[in-house]
Amino acid sequence: MRRWLVALALAGTVVMLLGGCARPHGADGDLTDDWPTLREPKMFIPATDACLPRITAVVQAGTYETVDCARSHLAETIHVGIFTDPAIDAGPRPEAGTPVLRVARAECDQRAREVLGGDWHSARLSLTIALPSTSAWASGARWYRCDLSETDSIDNTRPVNRVGSLRGAMVGDSPLTHRCFDPKLIGANLNYMAPVLCTEPHRAEFVGVYTERDMTWAEFIRSNQKVHRRCMGLIAEFAKVPNNSELPYRAGSIFYPPSQREWDEGDRGVRCFLWSDDRKLTRSMRGAGPKGLPAS
Structure with a gap:
């Protein structure tokens, strides 16, 4: 009797198992064609028009973070571009401060001007390029990110926290724009430029930016006199005075080039x-003319 019960129990188990394998009504018996197609994984690309709580030269997807531009932040992404040069595409990831990034920087520069409404060189701003990680580059990532940051001063280009987008920040009378300064000297050497109101006593004023010709950094640092003459031309145009032999008796020049990495x-x-050099100014020299900026 016990054997019979066991046999019935085993038989019932087999029936149940076999019943579990029976084809339901309407099924075709193919277990491989009814699953939804898996989506192909998407390559991570950072967002544009986004503000960032920190600045990084390399962007990792796992630690990427954005914040509302109405909140405190250190940088704003104004553009994300794609490297299209086959030589770059086939090579290792470019490194910061290398000529390979020239195309990217030129694109970032143009986009920055469009976003700001002016030349970022004329203000307390810095423009940096961020790149994918080496592992992401090896997996096919070919983007670069253009980030704008507000800086502390012309001498201290460390980014500072700000609230609000930089879009349109150079339109009109912007507080970011370089204006008048009272330079602090150690002997005959410039130590730093203290920003002041143009109505306060000062000895220096921002007059503009020129684009230097293409040369190596070593060649540039040997070209002080040529740079001085280019700046003197901007001073003459700014102050509306003749660019002639009397100009050096009216004013001298101070110039700030890009960093070597930027260059x-x-x-x-x-x-x-x-x-x-010879007197303190108490007004802007913009359009001052020969009487406002006399030769002495």
């Missing part, structure tokens, strides 16, 4: 300042 990436924007 090697293709930035050629040189910032020029009027320098008054």
Whole structure:
């Protein structure tokens, strides 16, 4: 009797198992064609028109973070471009401060001007390029990110926290724009430029930016006199005085070139300042003319 019960129990089990394998009504018996197609994984690309709580030269998808531009942030992504040069595509990931990034920096520079409404060199701003990680590059990522940041001063280009987007920040009378300065000297050497109101006593004023010709960094640092003459031309135009032999008796120049890293990436924007050696100024020299900026 016990054997019979066991046999019935086993038989019932087999029936149940076999019943589990029976084809339901309307099924075709193919277990491979009814699953939804899996989506192909998408390559991570950072967002544009987004603000960032921190600045990184390399962007990792796992730690990528954005914040509302109405909140405190350190940078704003104004553009994300794609490398299209086959030589770049086939090679290793470009490194910061290398000529390979010239095309990217030129594109970032143009986009920055469009977003700001002016030349970022003329203001307390910095423009940096961020790249994918080496592993992402090896997996096919070919993007570069253009980030704008507000800086502390012309001398201290460390990014500072700000609230609000930089879009349109250079339209009109912008507080970011370089204006008048009272340079602090150590002996005959410039230590730093203290920003002041143009109605306060000062000896220097920002007059503009010129684009230097293409040359190596070593060649540029040997070209001080040529840079000085280019800036003197901007001073004459700014102050509306003749660019002649009397100009050196009216004013001198101070200039700020890009950093070597920026230069090697293709930035050629040189910032020029009027320098008054013999007297303090208490107004802007814009359009001052020969009487406002006399030869002495």
